[in-house]
Amino acid sequence: MTPIPAPAPVLAGVIACLLAASGLLPVRRAIPNLTGVTLAAATACASVGALGVADPRVIAVLTAAAAVALLGLIADVGALPLVTRLIVESVAAGGVVLCGVQVTLTGDWLDGPVSVMWIVAMTNAHGLLDRLGGALASVATVTGAFLAGTALVLGAPSLAVLAAALAGACLGALPYGRRRGWGTSRGTGRVGAGGRGEAGGRGEAGGRGEAGGRVRLGPSGSLFAGFVLTCTAADLTAGRGTGVVAAGLLLPALAAVLGAGMYASRRVRRAGPVRRAAPVLCYVAAVTGTAGLAVALGWVPAGTTAAVTAATAAAFLSHTCLRHVVLHPRLRHAVLPRLQHELFHARPGHDGDTRRGEMRTSSGAPPSGDEPRGRVPRPRSAGSPPPPVVRRG
Structure with a gap:
């Protein structure tokens, strides 16, 4: 293979x-759904142009990522079942694993299924960042830049070119993350670049507007970026120690995991888009990227870094689940008092009679037993006078 020059990642x-930047300007105005395809084409052209004779693993990653981007485009244009989407993503991840890009945790045949599940899970986690106030482009730019630096330190220039090309493409897409004359955001209804809007402040996929003035890259771009970043991180750690593998996988994925937790809590609370999510997640990506470089240089122990990263992700997800799911106000004020009443205030031996009485009362069935029957007087309001008494005779 032809040796890759040192400035090749920067050139890519x-x-x-x-x-x-030059391709997204006409695409945004004409067909916003092709944003992800443009991003994928820019990344592929820059990688192949900078590498010359490309690495077979890079070609495999780009080919599988292109298939995933096409899947996202189909899901953006029309309806696509979740099962079909997961099957196609698993097939694409399996093809990459067969080409040598895999997670080497056990050194056995279990590494293949674990690699496929990890790639599919992290690809969809990065896809959720696009729905979180348009945070995908900025997070992918920071993560890709740090992965390129880590690849140069570890002696993998082809992976450095791939990560740098993705970071550059996402950087070129950042100016198009805000509407400039093609949409409005007044009131509750918003119209994005695609010309379609939705009341309540929620935008549509594929380049349509969201609250906060941000425009999404669409499922095709988000899935492509997530697939490339995950495969690059997995290939960088292949064949190394367990601590290095764990740190190399968890550090680039921490921002995506935190973003997925934010998105899930927002959906449970039915709240609007998180406007400050992008700066926070960029800061997380910068911190984890710096930690990854320190691990690659041997300044920080890999096992300790992986343990701290895993503990941080677990603590955040547990706090999010406990606060926004288990202790949600709707759950506290509706379900929990009912359970407390049934557990502590219902007399033993009369649960069946109480429930049957509640069912009869709620269904409007006539009472049985010794209960008085007759016409129930119609209640009068507090300010209405009594009916006049008519005397006959």
């Missing part, structure tokens, strides 16, 4: 940035 990043 610059080419991808220019291609994405």
